Amino acid sequence: MKTPFLGLLPAALALLAVAMPQEVLAQATLEKIKSRGQINVGYRALAAPFSYHQTPEKPMGYSIEFCKPMIERLRQAAGNKNLPVRYIETELDVRVRLLAEGSVDLLCENVTDTPERRARMEFSTPIFVDAVQVAVRNKDMISTLEQLKGKSIVGIDGSTVVPALDRYAQSHSLTWQHAKAVNPDAALGQLQLGWAAGYARDGVMLAAQLASLPDAGNYTILPERLSVETIAIGYRKGDAAMGALVNASIKESMRSGAAQRWYEQWFLKPAKPGGKPLFTAMPAEMKTLFDAAKAN
Numbered sequence: 267m268k269t270p271f272l273g274l275l276p277a278a279l280a281l282l283a284v285a286m287p288q289e290v291l292a293q294a295t296l297e298k299i300k301s302r303g304q305i306n307v308g309y310r311a312l313a314a315p316f317s318y319h320q321t322p323e324k325p326m327g328y329s330i331e332f333c334k335p336m337i338e339r340l341r342q343a344a345g346n347k348n349l350p351v352r353y354i355e356t357e358l359d360v361r362v363r364l365l366a367e368g369s370v371d372l373l374c375e376n377v378t379d380t381p382e383r384r385a386r387m388e389f390s391t392p393i394f395v396d397a398v399q400v401a402v403r404n405k406d407m408i409s410t411l412e413q414l415k416g417k418s419i420v421g422i423d424g425s426t427v428v429p430a431l432d433r434y435a436q437s438h439s440l441t442w443q444h445a446k447a448v449n450p451d452a453a454l455g456q457l458q459l460g461w462a463a464g465y466a467r468d469g470v471m472l473a474a475q476l477a478s479l480p481d482a483g484n485y486t487i488l489p490e491r492l493s494v495e496t497i498a499i500g501y502r503k504g505d506a507a508m509g510a511l512v513n514a515s516i517k518e519s520m521r522s523g524a525a526q527r528w529y530e531q532w533f534l535k536p537a538k539p540g541g542k543p544l545f546t547a548m549p550a551e552m553k554t555l556f557d558a559a560k561a562n
Contacts, residue, residue: 295501295508298368300344305337308356308370308500312450314474315532315544316376316394316497325353325374331528332393332499333374336515340371343511357449358424362386365502372512373500376471378426390499390512391559393525395551397491398430399469401476404484406463411490412440417463420445420456427466430493450475457485464488468495470533473544477537520559529556 299305309317309325317327341349354370361377364370365387379389400419402408411434421427423446435441445462447453454475457465465472469487476485499516501508519525529552533545548556 295371295505296340296343299340299371305340305349305351306370307333307337307351307353308361308364308373308375309353310375311355313376313471315470315537317374322355323353328528328532329374329376329393329499332516332519332525333372335519336372336512339511339515358422365500368502371501376468376497377500379496379498380426387503388501388505388509390501391516392496392498392555393516394497395555396468396470396495396497398427398466398493398495399472399491400464400466400488401457401472401485402464402488403457404486408463409488411488414442414464415440416442418443418445418461419464419466420447420453420462421466422447422450422453426493426495431466434492466492470544474537477541517559520556526556
């Protein structure tokens with residue numbers, strides 16, 4: 267069956283061929299790393315399967331895997347193979363500022379590439395393609411977005427959810443109320459208590475969050491997709507050298523088959539014994555993304 271978002275994918279794939287900006291910063295990321303004597307990597311603790319932690323010193327996830335070879339390339343470029351790495355937990359409302367001021371060198375999480383964010387930071391070539399979806403309680407007997415008309419849908423404050431809800435509502439002549447939560451747990455809590463009729467988030471993370479619940483079978487993710495979400499690695503605005511290093515690392519990871527193994531680990535295998543994988547097969551968008559990277 268043809269995937270509806272394949273028509274939107276070329277715009278995301280075009281990033282594979284876009285040249286990096288040519289602006290020269292007063293102090294590029296590599297120079298900051300050398301003077302600091304440490305590589306700082308930003309991640310989010312509640313963004314499984316892209317990034318999360320069991321201990322803050324050892325975050326894990328699909329995006330973290332992509333950043334590990336980037337760290338090795340940065341060590342080589344800095345001339346210090348033992349350069350220490352510090353993982354810094356970030357939040358939606360501060361991560362761009364931390365990147366811009368040089369407190370973190372890479373954002374290795376579920377960063378969605380948007381025109382608004384591009385004005386303040388740079389994005390790598392895509393590492394994943396997702397879509398905003400909505401979860402509902404089974405007992406509310408809601409099976410389509412149309413049935414949420416006039417009801418409240420909660421999303422995480424500062425995410426791309428609210429714009430996606432607005433665009434979808436306008437194009438489908440729908441109206442609904444917006445509710446905002448400070449983090450995924452708070453958003454899920456509103457759905458669980460019935461304060462919101464729906465909970466909107468990037469589909470993969472929504473599935474991972476629900477799968478962790480003891481009563482996961484009481485919730486359903488509606489099939490409609492509100493938007494395409496191109497996930498990438500974030501780095502400092504205008505740093506062409508960093509962009510070249512990051513994108514070369516991603517391309518090599520995809521060409522070598524390493525990215526395929528990471529994908530299988532985080533999306534095709536159960537996160538816990540007896541659990542269910544997020545996907546049973548690679549979606550067409552991701553296969554197209556991997557094939558394009560190998561061909562260029």
